[in-house]
Amino acid sequence: MILSLIEHEDGTPSDVSLQMLTLARDIAEQTDSSLAAIVFDDGDAVTDAVATQGVEDVYSVTHDRLDVYAPEAWAESVDQLVEELDPEAVLAAGTDRGHEVLAHVVARRDLPMAANCTEVDAGDAYEVTRQRWGGSLIEHARFDSGMPVLTTAAHEIAAEPATEAADVTTHDFTPTLDDDDFRVRVSRREESDAEGIPLGEARIVVGGGRGVGSSEDFDQLEELAELLGGTVGSSRAAVNEGWRPHDDQIGLTGAKIAPKLYVACGISGAVQHMVGCKGADNILAINTDPETSIIQKGEYAVIGDLHEVVPALNEAIRNGQ
Amino acid sequence: MEVLACIKRVPDTGSRIVLTEDKQDIDTSNLGFTMSPHEECAVEAAIELTQSHGGTATALTLGPDEATEQVRTALAMQADEAVLLETDGSEWGAIDTAQAIAEHVRNRDEELDLLLFGNESADAGNYQVGVRVAHELDLPCVTGIKSLTVEDGTAIAKREVSGGSEVYEVELPAVISVKEGLNEPRYPSIRSKMAAQRHDVERSEPERTAAVGLEKIRLETPEQSEGSAEILGEGPEAVDNVMEVLSNDLEVL
Numbered sequence: 001m002i003l004s005l006i007e008h009e010d011g012t013p014s015d016v017s018l019q020m021l022t023l024a025r026d027i028a029e030q031t032d033s034s035l036a037a038i039v040f041d042d043g044d045a046v047t048d049a050v051a052t053q054g055v056e057d058v059y060s061v062t063h064d065r066l067d068v069y070a071p072e073a074w075a076e077s078v079d080q081l082v083e084e085l086d087p088e089a090v091l092a093a094g095t096d097r098g099h100e101v102l103a104h105v106v107a108r109r110d111l112p113m114a115a116n117c118t119e120v121d122a123g124d125a126y127e128v129t130r131q132r133w134g135g136s137l138i139e140h141a142r143f144d145s146g147m148p149v150l151t152t153a154a155h156e157i158a159a160e161p162a163t164e165a166a167d168v169t170t171h172d173f174t175p176t177l178d179d180d181d182f183r184v185r186v187s188r189r190e191e192s193d194a195e196g197i198p199l200g201e202a203r204i205v206v207g208g209g210r211g212v213g214s215s216e217d218f219d220q221l222e223e224l225a226e227l228l229g230g231t232v233g234s235s236r237a238a239v240n241e242g243w244r245p246h247d248d249q250i251g252l253t254g255a256k257i258a259p260k261l262y263v264a265c266g267i268s269g270a271v272q273h274m275v276g277c278k279g280a281d282n283i284l285a286i287n288t289d290p291e292t293s294i295i296q297k298g299e300y301a302v303i304g305d306l307h308e309v310v311p312a313l314n315e316a317i318r319n320g321q
Numbered sequence: 322m323e324v325l326a327c328i329k330r331v332p333d334t335g336s337r338i339v340l341t342e343d344k345q346d347i348d349t350s351n352l353g354f355t356m357s358p359h360e361e362c363a364v365e366a367a368i369e370l371t372q373s374h375g376g377t378a379t380a381l382t383l384g385p386d387e388a389t390e391q392v393r394t395a396l397a398m399q400a401d402e403a404v405l406l407e408t409d410g411s412e413w414g415a416i417d418t419a420q421a422i423a424e425h426v427r428n429r430d431e432e433l434d435l436l437l438f439g440n441e442s443a444d445a446g447n448y449q450v451g452v453r454v455a456h457e458l459d460l461p462c463v464t465g466i467k468s469l470t471v472e473d474g475t476a477i478a479k480r481e482v483s484g485g486s487e488v489y490e491v492e493l494p495a496v497i498s499v500k501e502g503l504n505e506p507r508y509p510s511i512r513s514k515m516a517a518q519r520h521d522v523e524r525s526e527p528e529r530t531a532a533v534g535l536e537k538i539r540l541e542t543p544e545q546s547e548g549s550a551e552i553l554g555e556g557p558e559a560v561d562n563v564m565e566v567l568s569n570d571l572e573v574l
Contacts, residue, residue, distance in 0.1 A: 009483075069487065071462075096447075096465040096480060099441075103449035103464075107456035112416065112535040115448045127538065132446050139340055140538040151448070184491055185460040191485040198483055204573060222457070228573060246502035247481075252443065253358045255499040261573050268333055274558070282571060284563070285550060296549045300566055304556035312557035316564050317574065 002028040004055075005078065006037045007097055014091035018159035020152040021053040023120060025162060026301020028054070030122040034086045035166070038081060040066060040074060043170045054162030058170045059085075063177055069097070070185035075104030077175035077233025085122035087125070087147065091284045094151040100150055111146045116153040131156070134252040155279035156259040160212035166238025191212070194247065197231045199255040204230025204263070207250055207277070208238055211306055212286065215243040219263055220310040227317045233257065235267050251276035265306040286310065322376040322433040322493070325455075326419075326434030327422060328395065330388040331444040337542075344539040346412070347444075352506040356382075356391045358501045359439030364395045365506040366469055366499060367437055370385065374471060376434070377401045382423065385387040385410035389522055396517035403522045413525055414534040419453030421527035425457060435476065440465050446532040451498035462496040463489045467503050 004024045006017045014297020019258065021035070026034040034194040035041075036057040037050050050058060061077045078101060082090060090105065092098030094116045106113040118138075119129040132139050135153065185300055199205060206225040225232045234244040236251055248259055252272040258279030265286045267273060274297060277283065283298030286306045295301045302309050332347050333355040339348045357366070367378035380395030381386045383406040394405035406421050413421070426433060436458075439453035449462075455462030468479035468486070474493050479486040491497075509517070553562040568574045 014561070053423050071464075096482075099448035100452065100464045101451035104456070104462075107419075107447065107453045110416075110532075111522045112414070112534050113449055115446055128535075132336065132540070133338065133444060134446065136543070138541040138543055142538055144534055144536055168335070179465065184463055186487045187490045189485055190479070191486060201483070206376060228567075230353045231542070261567075261571055270336065272335070283550070284566070286555075289574055290452075290552070295552075297545070298550040300542065300553055300563075302553050302555070302559040303551035304554075311557065312560045313563055316560045319569075320564065320574065321567075 001035050001036050001057075001085055001126070002031070003081065003085060003088045003090045004035070004037050004096045005092040005101060006039050006046060006050060006288050007043070007093060007095060008039065008046050011042060011048050013049045014093065014095070015096055015159065016154045017156070018049070018053060020091055020093040021050065021055065022056055022157050022160050023117065023152050024036050025054045026100075027120050028273055029088055030120075031088050034084070036087070037079060040077075043172075046167045047170060051165045051168045052161045053159070054166050055168060058167045058168055059173045059177060060163060060170055061072070061173050065177060065182060068186040070182050071097070071100045072104055073181040074101045075108065076177055076181045077173070078105050079108055081173060082147070085157055086318070089122075089148040089150070092151050094154050098151045101188060102151060106149050111149055112143060114141060114148070114150040116154045117150045118153050120150070134272070135278060136271045136275050146204060147231055156257055178197040199233050199248070199250065199257050202231040202257065202259050204261050205233050205250070205257050205280070206230055206263045206265065207233040207235065207243070207267055208265050209235035209267030210237040212243065213266075213307070217307065218243060220307070220314065223314050225261065227314060228261075230259065235270070236274050260282045264294050264298065267294055268292045269297055278297045322371060322374045323431050324367040324370055324376065324437065325379050325381055325433050325436045326360065326363040326400070326437045327450070328356045328364060328380055328382050328391055329439070329442045329444070330354050330382060330391045331442060336430035340540050344541065345537065346540070349548065351557050354387070354390065355438045356394060357443040359499060361506040362543050363437035363439055363499050364398055364400060365504045368399045369402070369504065370435070370471055379404060381406065381422065382525065383413060383421055384408055388559040392522055393517045393520070394509065396520045397514040398507055399513065403520065405522050405524045407524055407526045408527070408529075412537070413529070414532065415447040415449045415453060416532035416534050417530050419457060419556055420530050420532065422450070423454050423457035424527060426454070426526070432494070434493045435471070435498045436460070436494075436497065440498045440500045448518070458496075458509070460494055460496050460518060462498075463491055463493050464498040466497050466499045469497060469499065469503060485524050496531065513531045530565075
């Protein structure tokens with residue numbers, strides 16, 4: 001059995017969890033194993049979505065103290081399921097929670113963990129292909145021994161449905177948890193006052209870099225994003241200049257985006273920035289320098305000053321609406 | 322309060338990464354080194370917390386003798402003390418690194434209130450050293466933190482989630498791994514850089530455990546897409562072509 005931790009919001013599995021299931025199913029096929037999922041809260045709610053990915057068994061974890069996220073309680077629950085089910089391998093999506101929960105599991109079980117994997121060759125020893133430097137470098141590595149535990153790189157694997165939807169059986173699982181497992185838990189949630197679509201979820205992103213020149217000049221990019229129904233991001237250079245908050249930063253240590261279109265304005269395309277936007281289906285670069293890196297890597301480009309091109313584009317879109 | 326910020330020496334790769342001939346490492350012959358960006362924020366947090374609550378901010382790194390440069394950078398930022406767990410320069414994994422750090426913490430004279438880590442190192446991206454250290458020392462641990470304050474022996478830490486933040490209130494001592502954006506790391510002055518060069522760095526040579534792990538086979542640079550973008554034109558005259566692409570090719574209008 002290949003056991004996968006599914007993250008969901010009100011019964012809708014996260015995109016990255018569904019992407020992770022593609023790799024989990026690949027391992028299940030290679031090892032002639034079944035595919036099972038661990039779901040906290042309500043396993044039944046995700047049944048249809050995971051069935052299309054080939055998941056046959058859903059372990060629905062419920063506990064009266066698991067009303068909010070608590071990393072060690074989640075890890076203890078996964079650990080108890082691992083003990084009971086003795087899976088071939090354990091996977092989670094490479095999210096904050098996925099990394100955190102599985103890191104606790106491997107620390108308890110004295111096992112290695114491979115983060116941000118994109119491929120697995122489950123031969124005699126498990127060989128994985130994983131991302132380092134946020135994806136600007138690839139590592140081929142081998143698990144020395146023990147149960148392979150890994151997370152998958154976000155937006156690197158397509159969430160492909162299985163050839164046939166599985167017939168899902170849901171199993172209720174109530175872990176035995178004590179006070180120690182709740183040393184860390186979400187005390188409360190604060191809503192963001194930031195408006196608009198979060199960068200990681202946006203279908204269109206308009207990014208600005210050093211070439212934008214000032215925080216005021218980001219207004220033109222804001223307008224373009226609004227006209228396209230998207231959101232604004234920035235390079236690290238623009239954050240360092242104080243033109244944008246860090247939350248807008250796309251890159252190695254910022255947001256990873258996966259929009260249909262990324263309009264990169266005045267951005268050179270440094271390695272660290274490209275790591276954040278390589279999930280974009282299409283990049284349209286607007287830049288005065290035809291030799292700049294992002295033009296080598298993108299799909300479309302306009303050679304010119306963004307301060308002239310973006311207002312003209314905004315006007316054309318407005319006139320066309 | 323006693324705060325330890327754990328940092329890592331990593332190659333400074335603003336440009337293209339070139340690998341060594343045996344594909345085991347990055348060729349650093351033309352590169353400088355730095356500390357991982359998340360960890361720079363961990364150092365800044367340690368300094369700010371001890372400046373407002375009193376106590377000692379210590380920067381620790383595990384690495385070769387040359388990694389002294391990175392703890393000296395932390396000293397120049399106004400960290401009070403620096404520790405080098407000296408290795409022969411070979412790459413240590415998450416398990417042996419965590420065990421060495423935990424062993425150092427157990428052997429310290431002063432008990433720590435807070436251990437800060439970067440959420441993941443820029444180079445290896447293992448996402449687990451902080452959690453493993455917490456497990457070794459039986460301390461609570463929160464990861465992925467972008468806001469941190471301490472009040473009355475409790476750390477209030479916030480993690481960004483879709484639409485807002487999750488707030489964690491964790492009793493000290495605790496382990497917290499942080500992300501860039503937590504704060505703005507200060508630039509050291511020339512004077513503090515010079516003072517940092519004269520400051521003592523505590524050294525020890527950790528014993529490397531024969532931990533099971535993930536064995537690196539080789540590194541690879543991802544294939545770059547050949548060719549380049551379709552040039553839609555120059556200046557505002559290109560807008561008609563852009564509109565065509567947005568409407569027909571991409572169907573986003």
